Amino acid sequence: MKPRVLIVDDSQYTVDxxxxxxxxxxxxxxxxxxxxxxxxLYEELDPDLVVMDxxxxxxxxxxxxxxxxxxxxxxxxxxxxxxxxxxxxxxxxDAGADDYMKKPFxxxxxxxxxxxxxxx
Numbered sequence: 217m218k219p220r221v222l223i224v225d226d227s228q229y230t231v232d233x234x235x236x237x238x239x240x241x242x243x244x245x246x247x248x249x250x251x252x253x254x255x256x257l258y259e260e261l262d263p264d265l266v267v268m269d270x271x272x273x274x275x276x277x278x279x280x281x282x283x284x285x286x287x288x289x290x291x292x293x294x295x296x297x298x299x300x301x302x303x304x305x306x307x308x309x310d311a312g313a314d315d316y317m318k319k320p321f322x323x324x325x326x327x328x329x330x331x332x333x334x335x336x
Contacts, residue, residue: 218241218242218243219241219242219243219264219265219330219331219334220242220243220245220261220262220263220264220265221238221242221243221244221245221263221264221265221266221267221330222244222245222246222247222248222254222257222258222261222263222265222266222267223235223244223246223247223248223267224247224248224249224251224254224266224267224268224269224272224277224280225247225249225267225268225269225272225296226249226250226269226271226272226273227249227269228249230269230319231247231249234267234296234326235247237323237326237327238326238327238330241327241331242265242330245261245263246260246261246263249269249272249273250272250273250274250275251272251273251274251275251276251277251279251280252274252275252280253274254266254268254272254275254280254284255275255280255283255284255287258284258287258288258291259287264292264334265292265293265294265330265333265334266281266284266291266292266293266294267294267296267330268280268281268293268294268295268296268313269295269296269297270295270297270299270304270308271297271298271299277295277297277308278304278307278308278311279311281293281295281308281311281312281313282310282311282312284312285311285312289312291312292314292333292334292336293312293313293314293333294313294314294315294316294317294326294329294330294333295308295313295315295316295317296317296319296321296326297316297317297318297319298318298319300318314333314336315329315332315333317329
């Protein structure tokens with residue numbers, strides 16, 4: 217059975233690209249560009265993994281990650297964002313993110329990172 221993934225990104229281009237990259241090895245169970253919806257969808261869909269952007273509408277990616285982890289400490293979240301600085305990495309880690317990857321990214325690196333997180 218393929219690991220189930222929730223994609224949280226407000227760029228439809230990125231969502232479409234992620235669907236193409238992940239389609240062979242993962243099942244995309246939901247997508248949203250809103251942090252509040254991400255928390256609700258996580259609770260509703262119970263995905264194995266979340267790919268979360270930091271800059272999204274509603275609750276930002278750090279806050280959404282923290283809320284997801286608060287509700288399910290075993291949730292597995294990879295932050296995928298164009299924002300790459302030490303402060304944001306620390307905020308993501310403090311929120312409970314399992315990994316942090318900068319856009320643009322290598323598709324193989326993303327798939328490898330998701331499989332590594334899945335096995336944590």
